[in-house]
Amino acid sequence: xxxxxxxxxxxxxxxxxxxxxxxxxxxxxxxxxxxxxxxxxxxxxxxxxxxxxxxxxxxxxxxxxxxxxxxxxxxxxxxxxxxxxxxxxxxxxxxxxxxxxxxxxxxxxxxxxxxxxxxxxxxxxxxxxxxxxxxxxxxxxxxxxxxxxxxxxxxxxxxxxxxxxxxxxxxxxxxxxxxxxxxxxxxxxxxxxxxxxxxxxx
Amino acid sequence: xxxxxxxxxxxxxxxxxxxxxxxxxxxxxxxxxxxxxxxxxxxxxxxxxxxxxxxxxxxxxxxxxxxxxxxxxxxxxxxxxxxxxxxxxxxxxxxxxxxxxxxxxxxxxxxxxxxxxxxxxxxxxxxxxxxxxxxxxxxxxxxxxxxxxxxxxxxxxxxxxxxxxxxxxxxxxxxxxxxxxxxxxxxxxxxxxxxxxxxxxxxxxxxxxxxxxxxxxxxxxxxxxxxxxxxxxxxxxxxxxxx
Numbered sequence: 539x540x541x542x543x544x545x546x547x548x549x550x551x552x553x554x555x556x557x558x559x560x561x562x563x564x565x566x567x568x569x570x571x572x573x574x575x576x577x578x579x580x581x582x583x584x585x586x587x588x589x590x591x592x593x594x595x596x597x598x599x600x601x602x603x604x605x606x607x608x609x610x611x612x613x614x615x616x617x618x619x620x621x622x623x624x625x626x627x628x629x630x631x632x633x634x635x636x637x638x639x640x641x642x643x644x645x646x647x648x649x650x651x652x653x654x655x656x657x658x659x660x661x662x663x664x665x666x667x668x669x670x671x672x673x674x675x676x677x678x679x680x681x682x683x684x685x686x687x688x689x690x691x692x693x694x695x696x697x698x699x700x701x702x703x704x705x706x707x708x709x710x711x712x713x714x715x716x717x718x719x720x721x722x723x724x725x726x727x728x729x730x731x732x733x734x735x736x737x738x739x740x
Numbered sequence: 741x742x743x744x745x746x747x748x749x750x751x752x753x754x755x756x757x758x759x760x761x762x763x764x765x766x767x768x769x770x771x772x773x774x775x776x777x778x779x780x781x782x783x784x785x786x787x788x789x790x791x792x793x794x795x796x797x798x799x800x801x802x803x804x805x806x807x808x809x810x811x812x813x814x815x816x817x818x819x820x821x822x823x824x825x826x827x828x829x830x831x832x833x834x835x836x837x838x839x840x841x842x843x844x845x846x847x848x849x850x851x852x853x854x855x856x857x858x859x860x861x862x863x864x865x866x867x868x869x870x871x872x873x874x875x876x877x878x879x880x881x882x883x884x885x886x887x888x889x890x891x892x893x894x895x896x897x898x899x900x901x902x903x904x905x906x907x908x909x910x911x912x913x914x915x916x917x918x919x920x921x922x923x924x925x926x927x928x929x930x931x932x933x934x935x936x937x938x939x940x941x942x943x944x945x946x947x948x949x950x951x952x953x954x955x956x957x958x959x960x961x962x963x964x965x966x967x968x969x970x971x972x973x974x975x976x977x978x979x980x981x982x983x
Contacts, residue, residue, distance in 0.1 A: 539747070541832055543825040544783040546791050547817045560792045562817065566981030569954040572841055574961035574971050619792050654971070684958060684982045722840030736743040736838070 556613055557621055558730035564620035569684045572718065576653045576704050580688060585672070586707035587639050594710075595639035599688070605630045605638050608671055610692065615730040617697040627692050629673035632665040632708075645710040649717055650691045650702040658702050658717035659726065660693055662710070669695060672705060697728040697735070743835055745782060746770070750830045751805050753822075757891045759812050760859055761823050762798070764805040765834070773801050773837035775844050775870040776863040776949070776977075779808070782833040783818060793818045796862035796951075796977070797837065798894075800869035806834075809893055811859040842949060842977040846870065850878035853945035853969075855929070855960045857885045857952025861893050863977060864951055868908075872901060879943045881909045885929055885956065888917030911937055928959060931966035938967060945969060951977040 548554065549563050557563060586596040597605070608631040615621045636643065643662045651657050664670065673692040674681055681687030686703025693700045699719050720726055725734040733739060748767035756762045770779075778796045799807035810822045826832075844852065844867045852871070854864040861884055871880050886892045892912055902910045913925035913933070923940070925933055938945075948969060950960045957978045965971060 539784060539831070539833070540786045541783040541821075542830050544785055544791075544821050546783065546785045546789050548789055560790070562791060568981050569958075569978055571976055571978065573974050573976050574965055575958065576971065577965075618794055682982060684954065719841075723838070738743050 553623070556623060558615055559733050560735075561615055561619055561621040561730065564622050567622060567625075567685065568616065568618070568620055570616065570618060571654070571703065572656060573654055575683045578653055578683070578688060578704060583688060584706065585689065587635070587641065587710075588707060589644050589710040590712075594641055594644075602630065602672075602689070603674075606634045608634065608668070610668075610671060610673075610694070612694055614694050614698050614701075617699055617724065617728070617730075617735050621730075625694075626677050627671065627673040628675035628678075629671040629689070629692065631668055631671045633668060635672060636666075643710060645712050647712070647714045648708050648710045649715055650700075650705055651707045651709055652702045653704040653706050656702060656704070656718050658700050659711070659715055659720060660691075660696070660700055661714070661727075664693060664696065669693065695729075697725075697730050699724065700728050745833045745835045747831050748806070748834050750826055750828050750832065752828060753826055755823075756809070756893050757886075759891060760809050760893050761812070762893075763808045763810065763822055763826065764799070765808070765832070766805055767834060770806065770834075771837060773797050773806075773866075775801055775866040776842045777837035777839045777866075778863070779806065779834045779836035780838060781808075781818075782835075783821060784833070791818050794838070796866070798862040798865040798869075800866060800873050802873060803869070809859055809862050809865075842951070842975050844870070844947065844949065846874040846876050846878075848947060850876075850880065850947055851941075851943040851945050852878055852880045853883075853948045854881070855883045855885075855948070855950045855952075855964070857956030857960070858891070859893070860952030860956065860977070860979070862951070864949060865894055867949065868898070868901070871908075872905065877907060879907045879909075879941070881911070881937070881941050881943070881945070883911045883913060883929060883934075883937060885913035885915060885925075885952070888914050889920055890917070909941055929963055930959070931963045934963040934969075935967040938969075945973060948974040949977075950974060953980045954978040954982060955980070
């Protein structure tokens, strides 16, 4: 059904191909969060891999900085409809993180846990094979607090609420447990190309 | 959450500030929202091209129509349509109500502190109206910032409410225009002004909602934290970038 008088502004065909359905191109980098940006001190920052309540490995900021680094360039998609093209991130790939910890994933699911009590679920398979990292730099600079610094998860092939800001750890879970937004009506998986925004989207 | 698209009829279009238009929609199939929720709006061009945006609901949950307020972005794709094109009787598509975090129900109580900037007043206005409709006795403080008094949406309604509801305190902060009342601010909200307002209010907030541009929300939440409001009480909703 056409909306009377609406013409819209189409991106070029080349750009349109890179836009998932329902998304629009954003030049800026919008900020969204459930609360205030937490105040995080690098002197006490720790990153912990755990299984349930049991820690498997943990790094302080210096130790984390010494892990192998990866750069990723590409597009990111927020469930609030904006897509940003050609972003550049640097951090530690989840493959390298698990290798440094000397673990193979004990379960197929995990929750990314943040300093502000935010969490979000991601299947472990979606984090492996170079598809995800713990990012500490954006666009060549240390990641700003508003964008999740000092460290955030980056899972760019899923809606960006999965890329938890202010990350402090990953916790393996036996089942696929819903996180903060997933408990509040958002989709358990969140594939932007299938428009998996809300729990009743296919 | 309900992700089914449905048709809504535009009932009223009102330019309520120089930059904000109020659109009242009849959406009979929409579930009753919770104050603070939003809807997704979908516009379709003749060739099938679609644009979607999210807008907070400003009306009280039980109100007859759904009121959205839309700020005009000069280089925007969708907001100029709502400012310059849409008319009563038009049909647009929407889905919702959506959102399960930036919401307030009367039984959640308070004292309740709402802080809004510009068109970020929308979900807070739904809470204020819900609070009034439900005859809530919980103290409610609204700190609302815009560039000038004329750019405060719902200014008259808020003044009238303050005059009749002893538990409602409304402080306006105009960043580029004169204050109208002695306790209003003529500058940006900062920690010192928040602390002074909280002292005057004489309550400790139990629930805090901050909505506006990202820059406004960063400044507002920083001021609240510096004034000693615990981070765990503060919920935010933001739009726009870090710049």
